[in-house]
Amino acid sequence: MNGHGAWRRGHATLARHWPGVLLCAVIAMAASLISRQHGGPQLLYALLLGVAFHFLLADARIRPGVELCTGLVLRLGVALLGARITLAQIAGLGWATALWLVACVVSTVLLGIALAHRLGLGTAQGLLSGGATAICGASAALAIAAVLPRSREQERFTVLVVVTVTAFSTLAMLIYPLLAHALQLTPAQAGVFLGGSIHDVAQVVAAGYLLGPATGDTATVVKLFRVSLLALVVLAASAACGHTAAATDRPAARPRPWALVPWFLWLFMALVLLQSLQLIPAASLPALGELARDCLVLAMAALGIKTSFQDLLQTGWRPFALLLAETVWLAALLLLAVMNVLPR
DSSP, X not given: OHHHHHHHHHHHHHHHHHHHHHHHHHHHHHHHHHHHXXXXXXXXXXXXXXXXXXXXXXXXXXXXXXXXXIIIIHHHHHHHGGGGOOHHHHHTTOHHHHHHHHHHHHHHHHHHHHHHHHTTOOHXXXXXXXXXXXXXXXXXXXXXXXXXXXXXXXHHHHHHHHHHHHHHHHHHHHHHHHHHHHTTOOHHHHHHHHHHHOSSHHHHHHHHHHTOHHHHHHHHHHHHHHHHTHHHHHHHHHHHHHHHHHTTSOGGGSOOGGGGSOHHHHHHHHHHHHHHTTOSOGGGHHHHHHHHHHHHHHHHHHHHHTOOHXXXXXXXXXXXXXXXXXXXXXHHHHHHHHHHTSOO
């Protein structure tokens, strides 16, 4: 009897979610096809195509699946990014480079929060924009948004951050290699600059190998180190939101410290450790990478469905100015480091 009841509940859950998930999957496949055929950022294509189907969100059959993709599927995709990182890669950077990169990430996030307050935006919005700029663009924005309080305004701001940070990253992919060449940076210097300042992983790889294999290899490792810091930023965001929520509750209702760490962040750190110990079969790594990307594309399509261009226009110029200032700050710090502080 219990087995029959569980089957019925599972069937009801599937029936409730599959229309929305299927819609997101179709949009994700279309975005992937466009990206393969014409190049460009797959996540951005999924977002823009999703916005075109915003009118379907009013359908009660569609909404549950869309919510699932912006919740569980998104968190799973972020967690699986941990399989790309090892502690050996981090150690190979050297302590001076690693500490400077940490300082760049922390200062960019703090700058985002401070500027957000000056521009009349909230702390959560400054944290989201600063984290997206400092770590890995759209993926970081989605990961941080997953632990922030959910609201229509916050989701609208997340979409704008994704669009803007992807555009800035694309421009950086084209401009920063020319800047590195003009400044006559060594391959090691150029790799640290490109890997530390360009937002998206794919665009870091493209820009780095444009200047040669040595620059590309260094840029990739530096970028993966920045991605590894995502866990700390998401943990800080989760703790801040947890303490804010707990402040309005009775003391007995406050969450325990480990409860502030989202489950997907535990999985992220576990995969980093397993990959560092070489306990993940090498043959499965490409599949894990593809699964992570697929989950993020699905989540991006769902986020687009939940957003309208009219909502985006209501955000005004302040988020754009905030992200521009953060991007310039990060690039300036990295140039200062590679030209005056870090070894050549």
